[in-house]
Amino acid sequence: MNHLPIVVICTSLIGAFASPVLGKGRPWLPGILARIIVPANAVLLGILLAHVGDVGVFHYFVGGWAPPWGIALNVDYLSLYMAMAIHVISTIILVFARGDLGHEVRLDGHRWYYTLFLLLVAAMTALAFSNDFFNIFVFTEVATIAACALIAIKAYRECVEASFKYLILSTVGSGFILLALALLYMVTGHFNLSLVAGEMAAAAEAYPMNIMVALVLLIVGFGVKSAMFPLHVWLPDAHSSAPSPSSAILSGLVVKIYAVVLIRVILTVFGRGVLSTAPIAEMLLLLSSAAIIGGSLFALAQRDIKRLLAYSTVAQIGYIYLGISLLSESGTMGGLVHIFNHALMKTLLFLAAGAMIHQTGLRDITKLSGIAKKMPITMGVFSIGALSMVGIPGFNGFISKMYLATGAFEAGKPAFIIVILLSSLLNGLYYLPIVVRAFLGAPDEGEVFTRDRIPLSMTIPLVALGLACIYFGLIPGPLLELVRRAAEHLILL
Amino acid sequence: MNIIQGLVDNYFYFASIVIFLIGMHIMLTHSNMIKKIMGMNIMETAIFLFVVSIGYVDGGSAPIVIEGQTIRFINPLPSALILTGLVVGVSLTAFALSLVIELYKCYGTTDSDEIMAIRRREQ
Amino acid sequence: MNDFVLQTVTQILMPFIQVYGIFVVLNGHLSPGGGFAGGTILGASIILYALTVDVKAAEGIYPDERAEMVESASVLVFVLLGLISLMMGRNFLTNIGIFPSPETGTLLTGGFIMPVTLAIGAKVASTVITLFTHLFEEKKS
Numbered sequence: 209m210n211h212l213p214i215v216v217i218c219t220s221l222i223g224a225f226a227s228p229v230l231g232k233g234r235p236w237l238p239g240i241l242a243r244i245i246v247p248a249n250a251v252l253l254g255i256l257l258a259h260v261g262d263v264g265v266f267h268y269f270v271g272g273w274a275p276p277w278g279i280a281l282n283v284d285y286l287s288l289y290m291a292m293a294i295h296v297i298s299t300i301i302l303v304f305a306r307g308d309l310g311h312e313v314r315l316d317g318h319r320w321y322y323t324l325f326l327l328l329v330a331a332m333t334a335l336a337f338s339n340d341f342f343n344i345f346v347f348t349e350v351a352t353i354a355a356c357a358l359i360a361i362k363a364y365r366e367c368v369e370a371s372f373k374y375l376i377l378s379t380v381g382s383g384f385i386l387l388a389l390a391l392l393y394m395v396t397g398h399f400n401l402s403l404v405a406g407e408m409a410a411a412a413e414a415y416p417m418n419i420m421v422a423l424v425l426l427i428v429g430f431g432v433k434s435a436m437f438p439l440h441v442w443l444p445d446a447h448s449s450a451p452s453p454s455s456a457i458l459s460g461l462v463v464k465i466y467a468v469v470l471i472r473v474i475l476t477v478f479g480r481g482v483l484s485t486a487p488i489a490e491m492l493l494l495l496s497s498a499a500i501i502g503g504s505l506f507a508l509a510q511r512d513i514k515r516l517l518a519y520s521t522v523a524q525i526g527y528i529y530l531g532i533s534l535l536s537e538s539g540t541m542g543g544l545v546h547i548f549n550h551a552l553m554k555t556l557l558f559l560a561a562g563a564m565i566h567q568t569g570l571r572d573i574t575k576l577s578g579i580a581k582k583m584p585i586t587m588g589v590f591s592i593g594a595l596s597m598v599g600i601p602g603f604n605g606f607i608s609k610m611y612l613a614t615g616a617f618e619a620g621k622p623a624f625i626i627v628i629l630l631s632s633l634l635n636g637l638y639y640l641p642i643v644v645r646a647f648l649g650a651p652d653e654g655e656v657f658t659r660d661r662i663p664l665s666m667t668i669p670l671v672a673l674g675l676a677c678i679y680f681g682l683i684p685g686p687l688l689e690l691v692r693r694a695a696e697h698l699i700l701l
Numbered sequence: 702m703n704i705i706q707g708l709v710d711n712y713f714y715f716a717s718i719v720i721f722l723i724g725m726h727i728m729l730t731h732s733n734m735i736k737k738i739m740g741m742n743i744m745e746t747a748i749f750l751f752v753v754s755i756g757y758v759d760g761g762s763a764p765i766v767i768e769g770q771t772i773r774f775i776n777p778l779p780s781a782l783i784l785t786g787l788v789v790g791v792s793l794t795a796f797a798l799s800l801v802i803e804l805y806k807c808y809g810t811t812d813s814d815e816i817m818a819i820r821r822r823e824q
Numbered sequence: 825m826n827d828f829v830l831q832t833v834t835q836i837l838m839p840f841i842q843v844y845g846i847f848v849v850l851n852g853h854l855s856p857g858g859g860f861a862g863g864t865i866l867g868a869s870i871i872l873y874a875l876t877v878d879v880k881a882a883e884g885i886y887p888d889e890r891a892e893m894v895e896s897a898s899v900l901v902f903v904l905l906g907l908i909s910l911m912m913g914r915n916f917l918t919n920i921g922i923f924p925s926p927e928t929g930t931l932l933t934g935g936f937i938m939p940v941t942l943a944i945g946a947k948v949a950s951t952v953i954t955l956f957t958h959l960f961e962e963k964k965s
Contacts, residue, residue: 214916225896229896268916272918349789349793353796360803365803365804375796375797379745390751390779
């Protein structure tokens with residue numbers, strides 16, 4: 209039972225590297241392999257969650273070597289929550305990819321697509337579990353390269369350009385991260401997160417400069433990768449030009465795993481002691497408010513539907529950072545629960561947009577009027593996602609916003625409730641016109657929708673995501689229980 | 702004076718930070734994409750230098766154990782980790798270069814400003 | 825590059841470079857070097873051949889299909905070796921206690937370190953060659 213986290217990571221890796229060989233001449237095989245491995249791993253993680261519920265959180269030592277010598281995996285509720293989110297959302301995206309991928313990637317590229325996808329899933333899972341700084345660095349790089357390649361695989365020049373931009377900025381970010389790790393190693397002598405945390409108080413006393421610089425470098429480094437507001441410039445290009453399944457996983461999961469790693473490092477390694485010596489949390493609060501407002505304003509100005517969704521992601525990342533940096537229990541819960549809720553919503557929206565582009569070839573939101581008459585299911589679930597984004601009660605977006613607002617009250621910073629309300633209004637301003645126009649607008653005379661129905665493998669994931677958005681909006685209990693445990697672990701330290 | 706003395710004593714840290722900044726400056730300001738990749742490599746090398754110099758012990762030798770001899774060793778951990786860092790750097794560089802080749806095929810230039818100009822003209 | 829001296833010297837040197845590369849890979853657990861260093865040396869020998877004699881011929885020595893096989897297989901070898909200890913009920917990648925115990929200076933010891941180094945060497949050599957031939961080819965077209 210204790211071995212399950214490593215089994216999950218290894219099966220994804222094996223699948224990733226078996227795909228190019230197995231898929232030679234059989235382009236359909238890697239897809240089936242991926243669609244078996246990822247859901248199976250989701251089930252294994254469920255078993256692991258039940259096991260952790262019985263025996264409590266534990267550390268897993270790779271090679272049987274306890275730290276300081278060996279690499280440790282941290283099996284706690286936060287990592288389990290993230291790993292579950294990664295595998296559940298990836299499963300849905302993989303099912304969708306079956307119908308959509310042939311449309312966007314050449315057939316001989318399919319086996320490489322699944323290689324990269326599984327590699328990305330493995331790297332993200334490892335990032336969620338990792339309790340070792342250098343491991344975090346290595347898997348950050350693996351995830352970055354896999355993510356860049358997932359964008360560039362659609363051999364259009366916009367994609368290659370976006371991928372290059374993403375790669376260069378990510379590399380600056382990784383440089384910062386590695387430098388920060390070196391600075392921490394210099395004063396603490398460890399790479400293991402728990403051991404560094406143990407040395408932190410003494411090190412902060414003796415070498416305050418090192419610790420501060422390392423903290424700032426880590427925030428900027430992971431901030432670039434998770435598109436924290438002023439560092440988000442790569443995101444709109446990258447997420448809007450990629451193939452739709454890639455956009456969904458990049459926007460829904462990849463940016464968040466870096467946010468989670470950063471949160472884990474800040475709260476468990478540096479801890480309240482270091483945070484109280486400098487206004488780090490206040491700065492994060494301001495930046496995330498800027499992200500929420502700025503991202504929404506940018507989204508308002510977009511006409512390309514995928515670009516609009518990409519800018520909306522910038523704003524939603526702001527929610528996650530806002531919740532965490534409030535440093536109150538409800539706020540942290542709100543930030544964490546928004547990771548999963550936003551992954552559901554944004555995956556739904558990107559996949560629905562992908563289905564519309566697949567069907568009509570149109571990306572301009574002004575030309576999509578009346579599309580609901582042609583694609584009622586797709587547009588119906590798109591509306592669910594949009595309403596959820598706005599935060600209408602009964603949808604899952606409302607739950608995270610409610611917890612964020614409560615957290616702002618608890619932390620004694622009610623000003624941020626205004627930010628949340630304002631951004632809900634802005635969300636409404638750019639999402640609802642699309643919905644209204646699609647349902648009430650008359651289809652343009654010139655538009656001929658040649659293909660009638662999208663394949664079943666695209667409809668099922670969309671409907672499942674739509675139902676999940678409503679389900680977690682009406683019955684958030686079990687999810688919130690898991691998130692509460694994850695948040696308690698973060699806040700107590 | 703303390704600061705200057707500190708810089709002189711830790712000149713390798715100082716040098717690696719200077720190289721790091723040079724690399725980052727090249728990466729973010731030059732429009733030629735090949736130069737950007739070079740800047741990326743310079744930046745990474747600076748970090749490697751920094752990490753390796755953390756593990757350096759005055760008068761220490763490479764940590765190869767020979768039976769019957771006890772000498773001062775440098776700390777092998779940072780060097781070993783940098784080997785991994787090198788591999789990561791190689792793969793990033795290779796990937797970036799292949800992207801540049803792909804862009805060169807599409808636009809006939811490796812300059813990102815020119816690419817922007819071409820795209821603006823096309824719109 | 826049609827230089828007789830260069831080509832002859834390369835062809836004479838190649839086996840020695842490769843033997844040295846294999847030596848570095850095999851002694852990875854005993855001395856400095858190992859999979860990455862040795863693999864690069866092995867790859868460099870083919871790159872030298874491609875540069876001085878002929879890229880097409882070098883690709884003939886090491887075609888893409890084989891590269892795909894080698895690269896996938898070497899990663900799988902690493903992961904599966906790690907999983908062996910899982911079958912025995914120990915933690916992932918456990919070496920001591922499952923494989924023969926290490927002994928300083930003896931080649932066939934160190935448990936799974938040597939097979940892993942071999943796999944890394946194969947992977948690195950293959951990657952270096954593939955990267956070179958691909959980037960080189962693209963430039964010409």
